[in-house]
Amino acid sequence: MKVLAAMSGGVDSAVAAARAVEAGHEVVGVHLALSRMPGTLRTGSRGCCTIEDSMDAQRAANIIGIPYYVWDFSERFKLDVVDDFIAEYSAGRTPNPCMRCNERIKFAALLEKALSLGFDAVCTGHYASILTDADGNRELHRAAAWAKDQSYVLGVLTAEQLEHAMFPLGDTPSKADVRAEATRRGLAVANKPDSHDICFIPDGDTRGWLADKVGAAEGDILDRSGNKLGTHPGAHAFTVGQRKGLNIGYPADDGKPRFVLEVRPKTNEVVVGPKEALDVSELAGSKYSWAGLGPLGAEEPFDCDVQIRAHADPVPATAQLRDGELVITPREPLGGVAPGQTAVVYIGTRVLGQCTIDRTVSAVPAPVA
Template sequence: MRVLAALSGGVDSAVAAARAVDAGHDVVGVHMALSRTRDQFRTGSRGCCSIEDAGDARRAADVLGIPYYVWDLSEQFEQTVVADFLSEYEAGRTPNPCVRCNEHIKFAALLDKAVALGFDAVCTGHYARIVVRDDGTRELHRALDAAKDQSYVLAVMGPERLARSMFPLGDVPSKEVTRAEAAARGLSVSAKPDSYDICFVADGDTQGFLRARLGSQPGDIVDSDGEVVGEHDGAYAYTVGQRRGLALGRPAADGKPRYVLSIEPVNNRVVVGSADELLVDVVAADRAVWFGTPSADLECSVQVRAHGVPVAARARVAGDSVEVTLADGLRGVAPGQSLVLFDGTRVLGQATVTSSRRAAVAAS
């Protein structure tokens, strides 16, 4: 097969490309340039979009003996991932930019361009497994290494894009094995630190980035009874479940910490309350993407954060909407988060959280 290997400049994508070469595929490496103003991205290894990463990707391609190109996807990245990030926060929701990058860039813009150029598949260094059943059905599963599993952020891709994807690292037992393989192959990125944080927030200060883009929007911080207990400079800078940085002028009557319960963009208010008030056991979501046709009523496990613990649930599906009832409650579930449904290790589908509630409270 003709395979386009997405080379981020990190060790995972380099080893994934090497394994595709070993498998006998005709591999071409490509690095995605996601900004035309490169200095807005951090240097070093904190993100995945620094200028050093482009050089590391080129050196990896040279070692592997494969052609290497840089594709400018900066306009698509700004118009989709960054724009979505800003609009979601401004609307009082909590987005996951890695999910949106996989949806709009890696498995949309990149994959579509690859197919148009005659490639059969895109290979990435994500930790996830593709299982092919006897009837040819391709399923997305968790990686063998649970600590590195990235199936959560890949669930948005859907079956059609999964059909043209390769994840050679899905069966790797640990990141240490990947690093050892990279060193044995002579790849200079073998000891490169993992990337983390949001790649387009250059200094890691998400609130500062939002403030610079969205400006000052002062308003009230209120408790669950509507009483003003503080002020904020922009509701967009807060997320459900947040405890630190509230700077409240009035302590809670019981002396216990307060947490952000909800964001009300229409009223420009941040609502705070106790840890108990954060607990929810019913989550509604829409814009569902399914791998196969789901049952209208199914038992599953769900996850609402990339590194969250899966929780047993019962899901009721209606079109592209889904409502899950959790066996055990979760705290800090925010609109905008990605809700991923699993059957064991298999990804069933993904949807975007619209609301959450406590069933007992709603019934009273």
């Protein structure tokens, strides 16, 4: 097959590209330029996709012996990931930009261009597996090493995208094995640190970055009964489940810490309350998709596991399609679930699908005013 290897400049994508070559595929490497800030370097940066990363990717491609290109996806990335991130926070939601990047850049824009150029598949260094059922349908599954499993951030992939996706690292027992393999192959990125945090906020100061983009206006901090407890510098700086930075100045009546329960961007209000009020008994989203074939009879409740963060543990739940939403009911209440997060549904190791959370139902009713 003709395979386009997305090379971030890290060790995972480099080894994935090398494995695709060894598997007998005709491989071309490509690095996605996602920023129009040509002076960005890794010094002091905790993201990815810097100039240094593109150079690392090119050196790896040279050693592997494959053609290498840099494609400018910066405009698409700004519109589909960065602007979406700003809009979601402005709406009081907590987005996951990695999900949007996988959905709209790596497996939409990139795959679309790859197919138009005659490639059969896009290869990435994600830790996930693609299996085929008895009828030849492709399914997305967890990686062999759950500690490194990245199937959660791939939960947005559709059946068509899975047909053209390749994850050569899915069966690798550990990241240490990938680094050791890179060393054997003579790849200079063997010991390169993993990228983390949001790539377009390299200093990690999300609050400051958002304040610069959307502005900050003082608003009220309220309890669940609507009583004013204090003020805040801007609602966009808060997320559901947050404890630090409230600066209310005096304890709750019971002496326990308070947490952000709700962000109301229209009124610029932040609602706080006890930790137990973060527990939700139901979550739902109208923007849902299936990673492969969807379940039969999904209008009736079916057993599954749900995962609401990339590094969270899956929890038993039931799910069903109801009134245009994917409605998920965990067996035990989930804590700190925020609108805008992604809920990924599993059956065993298989990623069944996902939804962007629009609403939640608290397991602890608000007190009657």
